[in-house]
Amino acid sequence: MSFLRFLTSHPGETTPAPSAMDQETEAVRRIVSRLATLPPEQARLLAGMAYVLARAAYADLSISDGETQAMEDELVGSGLDVAQAVLVVEMAKLQELTAGGTSDYLVTREFREHTSMEQRLTVLRACFRVASADDSISGTESATLDEIASELDLSREDYTPIRAEFADKISARLGFGTGRE
Numbered sequence: 001m002s003f004l005r006f007l008t009s010h011p012g013e014t015t016p017a018p019s020a021m022d023q024e025t026e027a028v029r030r031i032v033s034r035l036a037t038l039p040p041e042q043a044r045l046l047a048g049m050a051y052v053l054a055r056a057a058y059a060d061l062s063i064s065d066g067e068t069q070a071m072e073d074e075l076v077g078s079g080l081d082v083a084q085a086v087l088v089v090e091m092a093k094l095q096e097l098t099a100g101g102t103s104d105y106l107v108t109r110e111f112r113e114h115t116s117m118e119q120r121l122t123v124l125r126a127c128f129r130v131a132s133a134d135d136s137i138s139g140t141e142s143a144t145l146d147e148i149a150s151e152l153d154l155s156r157e158d159y160t161p162i163r164a165e166f167a168d169k170i171s172a173r174l175g176f177g178t179g180r181e
Helices: 003-008 020-034 040-060 065-077 082-113 117-131 139-151 156-165
Strands: none
Touching (some): 040 065, 040 082, 040 117, 065 082, 065 117, 082 117, 082 139, 117 156, 139 156
């Protein structure tokens, strides 16, 4: 089961046994079972959010303890209890580490299709908080944040105020790159 399929599945839905290529998605199944007590739309939203946050955290090819804590804090602020947030973050990190590049665009696009503009802006702001957890946003992280904004279908006008909130953390001044000029 891919993370994208997880985002669109429903509780109680059966899935085929994992193939060798799907081994890494066991983490997603654990997220599903842990979040089974939540309404399906809320679980989908939180899982998608966790994945996008993990993508922002892993932009520099490592996820620090500070970034992990920032992701957990964002999910607790979005309605999960601490234990659920820790589990969801760990599973999203594992998914990003094992299959990130191949799923990033698809999961972010799926998240976009199931969220409001306000929710997408909230997630982008959370991505900036995660990326700046070490008090700096590198050029690589900045470029990934630009990609996420573009894939969330945010215009430059939508994106600029959020980016400005973190201007003092951005170590490499890059163009906006959203392609929505």
